[in-house]
Amino acid sequence: MLDRFQPKPEDKFVFGLWTLGSVGRDPFGEPVRDRKSPMEIARMIADIGAWGVNLHDNDLIPIDASPTEQDHIKSEFHKVLAETGLVVPMATTNLFTDPIFKDGAFTANDPRVRAYAVQKTLNAIDLGAEFNAKIYVFWGGREGVETDAAKNPVDAIKRNREALNFFCEYILDKKYDMKIALEPKPNEPRGDMYNATIGHMLAFIETLDHPEMVGVNPETAHEHMAGLNFLHGVAQAWECGKLFHIDLNDQRFGRYDQDFRFGMVDIKSAFFLVKFLEDVKYDGARHFDAHAFRTEDYEGVKDFGRGCMRTYLILKDKAEQWNKDREIQSLVEELNSDKDGASALLGTYSPERLAKIRATNFDRIEIAKRGMAYERLDQLTMDLLMGVR
Numbered sequence: 001m002l003d004r005f006q007p008k009p010e011d012k013f014v015f016g017l018w019t020l021g022s023v024g025r026d027p028f029g030e031p032v033r034d035r036k037s038p039m040e041i042a043r044m045i046a047d048i049g050a051w052g053v054n055l056h057d058n059d060l061i062p063i064d065a066s067p068t069e070q071d072h073i074k075s076e077f078h079k080v081l082a083e084t085g086l087v088v089p090m091a092t093t094n095l096f097t098d099p100i101f102k103d104g105a106f107t108a109n110d111p112r113v114r115a116y117a118v119q120k121t122l123n124a125i126d127l128g129a130e131f132n133a134k135i136y137v138f139w140g141g142r143e144g145v146e147t148d149a150a151k152n153p154v155d156a157i158k159r160n161r162e163a164l165n166f167f168c169e170y171i172l173d174k175k176y177d178m179k180i181a182l183e184p185k186p187n188e189p190r191g192d193m194y195n196a197t198i199g200h201m202l203a204f205i206e207t208l209d210h211p212e213m214v215g216v217n218p219e220t221a222h223e224h225m226a227g228l229n230f231l232h233g234v235a236q237a238w239e240c241g242k243l244f245h246i247d248l249n250d251q252r253f254g255r256y257d258q259d260f261r262f263g264m265v266d267i268k269s270a271f272f273l274v275k276f277l278e279d280v281k282y283d284g285a286r287h288f289d290a291h292a293f294r295t296e297d298y299e300g301v302k303d304f305g306r307g308c309m310r311t312y313l314i315l316k317d318k319a320e321q322w323n324k325d326r327e328i329q330s331l332v333e334e335l336n337s338d339k340d341g342a343s344a345l346l347g348t349y350s351p352e353r354l355a356k357i358r359a360t361n362f363d364r365i366e367i368a369k370r371g372m373a374y375e376r377l378d379q380l381t382m383d384l385l386m387g388v389r
């Protein structure tokens with residue numbers, strides 16, 4: 001039987017080398033899986049039916065590789081891409097693993113560290129361009145503090161801005177076809193991280209020299225860690241033209257960074273997110289930035305990867321069903337109906353509109369009596385999601 005939920009290239013499903021390649025280390029335990037080479041991980045990503053592979057510089061090339069080793073690895077990776085048809089939609093820099101970044105990268109207090117971070121990123125941007133990555137992500141994993149005695153947060157903002165302005169000029173100089181996407185996270189691995197949420201990032205972007213080159217890469221888990229509604233953040237980024245990339249996974253509220261399989265924890269939030277991305281025709285990559293449980297071997301890792309894509313496609317199907325469901329749609333229509341033609345009173349300021357709105361008598365008590373039927377609408381959604389509709 002044909003499986004409707006098989007991933008296709010047009011779904012633009014992507015996994016980072018670090019996702020399927022995760023060896024399952026955590027702060028309390030050693031790796032549980034053998035390390036695979038980037039070529040092996042890419043083959044695994046292609047095997048499960050994804051379209052692309054994302055990478056940090058050091059997922060591909062060890063930080064201390066000689067120029068000859070670098071060339072060798074790059075040519076091997078090019079071969080795997082050609083062989084599997086995988087694309088590299090996004091690249092990024094690892095600015096968090098090496099001990100030099102213990103106090104941050106662009107926001108570190110030591111200018112040698114900041115300068116090294118710039119140099120490392122310039123090389124990593126070149127690497128991304130070599131593999132044709134159109135999006136360059138910045139996740140400031142160590143851009144934060146444990147104590148505010150360490151750093152003035154305003155200095156941190158200024159240092160971050162200076163670095164991003166530098167990279168925008170570099171990309172322009174080199175004429176790379178590349179945009180930048182900033183990924184917020186509130187904490188972990190640092191006690192507190194700067195530009196903690198989508199909202200912080202959007203405001204920061206507007207202060208850059210080339211805001212048009214810079215958008216966001218929101219991640220489900222990161223907003224949930226901050227106790228926020230992910231869809232609302234994503235929608236705000238979308239509405240101002242800044243949703244350049246997205247990291248999909250799942251996360252229980254109030255926990256450590258769990259990076260669970262997409263849709264695993266909060267299926268209803270995942271549903272409304274997928275519905276949003278599909279309704280607005282978001283055409284960027286759907287990147288699953290998540291990890292298999294530490295209990296899994298590589299068969300389990302593949303189950304995890306397939307599960308992310310399958311859940312997305314099932315939810316996409318459910319979203320179509322929701323949009324076509326007559327009872328649901330008649331409720332939605334009624335909710336948005338233009339009662340008493342009141343919408344004519346709203347809109348841009350003008351003397352006529354001002355006069356009209358002033359002259360209208362609103363029956364406050366009567367209007368407030370209206371039941372909105374959100375309970376019914378939500379239960380219909382639940383029925384649909386639980387498969388009884």
Ligand code: GLT
Pocket residue numbers: 018056092093137138139183219247289
């Ligand atoms: C790291 C982090 C992710 C970021 C990646 C990009 S690496 O695994 O947890 O959220 O997207 O640097």
Ligand code: MN
Pocket residue numbers: 139183219247289
């Ligand atoms: Mn991420």
Ligand code: MN
Pocket residue numbers: 219221222257259289
């Ligand atoms: Mn994460």
